[in-house]
Amino acid sequence: MIQLFDLASKYPEVRFSPFCWRIKYALAHKGLSWEEIPIYFSEIDQLPVPNDGKVPVLVDGSEVVIDSWDIALFLDKKYPQHALFDSDESRSQSLFVKCWTETVLHSLVSRMGILDFFGLQKDADQKYFRESREIRFGITLEEWGGNPEAARIGFIKALEPLRQTLSRQNFLGGKGPNFSDYIMVGIFQWLRCGSGLTIFDKADDVYAYQERLLDLFDGLGRSAPAYPKENHG
Amino acid sequence: MIQLFDLASKYPEVRFSPFCWRIKYALAHKGLSWEEIPIYFSEIDQLPVPNDGKVPVLVDGSEVVIDSWDIALFLDKKYPQHALFDSDESRSQSLFVKCWTETVLHSLVSRMGILDFFGLQKDADQKYFRESREIRFGITLEEWGGNPEAARIGFIKALEPLRQTLSRQNFLGGKGPNFSDYIMVGIFQWLRCGSGLTIFDKADDVYAYQERLLDLFDGLGRSAPAYPKENHG
Missing domain, CATH: 3.40.30.10 (Glutaredoxin)
Structure with missing residues (x-):
């Protein structure tokens, strides 16, 4: 297997x-x-x-x-069955979605959730996690993640191109999901499973999109255990 | 015709x-x-x-x-020959590129070039142009476009997802251009033809990409007359 x-x-x-x-x-x-x-x-x-x-x-x-x-x-x-990309151009443009998430969204997610992600490390890993991240950020974890609400607001705003797209179709892949949507589910599960934060207003089209993704494959994403909320922060 | x-x-x-x-x-x-x-x-x-x-x-x-x-x-x-999208997913993801340019790039281009775009209007159009834009922006044209260099820096930064994509392929469409690339050429020609501004460092991969787009179709974009530089500002 x-x-x-x-x-x-x-x-x-x-x-x-x-x-x-x-x-x-x-x-x-x-x-x-x-x-x-x-x-x-x-x-x-x-x-x-x-x-x-x-x-x-x-x-x-x-x-x-x-x-x-x-x-x-x-x-x-x-495994060509159920292709992740239905054409060469689909794959090429999905690379843009990947680059967009990694250059625009990842740092905002990190600023929202870093203290929870740190809290998820077992003791033996916390030293490595802290040192490697603080070198990358150039500031302490507590400084980097010190204003999660500002990061959340920036994240919600940064999702505007996705939100507008979803006003005309259910998935980035169109009627059904393709790998671009699974790149987005990575973002959502990072926050859902890795932090206790509430991110979306339920009236947000991106929230409905997240719900559609969580429903896929018998609730693969929805059923994943999340960080215990009582440990948040 | x-x-x-x-x-x-x-x-x-x-x-x-x-x-x-x-x-x-x-x-x-x-x-x-x-x-x-x-x-x-x-x-x-x-x-x-x-x-x-x-x-x-x-x-x-x-x-x-x-x-x-x-x-x-x-x-x-x-006219199905030479399709602008090679598949349903290609078209669906190109809609995301469209939404990204319009929600992220357009306001930056506007802040860079608005005074030049205004200067391109004939006298009979300037009043309409000013009034309609000032209502939209909520400030005067001069305030909106008062710091084109800050807008240019923001624009260069906002292009990072495109830049990273171009490190792995020549066009958003992949090996060759598709409609996503023509959405981008719209941005570039707006600035090239509508303003006298210099936007890119020539070492920027996005500059090389713009050059590839300008070369297409016997220089369709490159040969287009631009705003006389001596009128800039």
Whole structure:
């Protein structure tokens, strides 16, 4: 069976890696089964080789594939049924969606949820998590994540191109979801599973879109355990 | 022959409407010929009916089509050769590109170039242009466009998702351009033809992308007359 190495948290069933969620939805889209293997930051040297020290890593028989985008391309090539992209241009424009989420949305999500994401690390991982992030941000975790409400407002505003698109179609893929939508579900699950934050006004079209994504594949996303709210902040 | 009603300026050959440029490139992509009919703001009541008081309006025999997105869909249906979208998902994701440009880039372009765009209006149109824009912006044209360099810096930054995409492929459409790229050319021609501003550092991948777009169709975009630089500001 396909193995998916996924980021672990101190709560056994709570998984919040946005890049891994992309692949869980991609596998479900194709009707494939998979086994999830949780890996803590401190166990990253136990990933199959080759790897770049990051999840997801997908192992399919003798093949080891890294990077969520490359895994999507691999899956469409090896398992062409229920394609993640229905054409070359669809794939090319989905790359734009990926770049948009990573350059515009990721830092806002990080500023909203970083203290919760930190709180999800087991003790042995907190030192690594803090040091690696504080080097990247150039400030402390507490400074970076010190105004989650401002970040949330920025996030809601940054979603405006998606919101306008959803006024004319149900998914980025059109009538049905494609990999662009699974990139978005990665964002949503990062927040839903990794933090106790309430993000959307229920009247927001993006909220309804999130609900549609959570309904897919027998509630794959909705049924995922979330960070205990009582631990928020 | 297909007629395209295009926004006129006080310089007979200078045309800077981003929505009309999308359609000129779409027509060229399909190898179609067209006649451009310039319309001043003060002549908007001379557009063919039905119209919504805006350009582009495309007239093809007995058919009148408005709205650049709907014109693209019309062209792909009526002239399926050299499709603007190679699949349903391609079209659906191009709608996201359209919404991204209009919600993120348009206001930055407007803040960069508004005083030049105003200067391109003939005297009879300046009053309408000023009043309609000042109502929309809630401030004067001079306030709205008072810091074009800040807007330019914001624009360059806002292009980051495009820039990252271009590090892996030549066009949003992939190896070749599709309608998403013609949406982008609309942005570039709005600035190139409508203002005297220098936007890009020549080392920027987006500059190289603009150059590729200007080369298409025997230099359709590059050969378009631009706002005389000596009038800038």
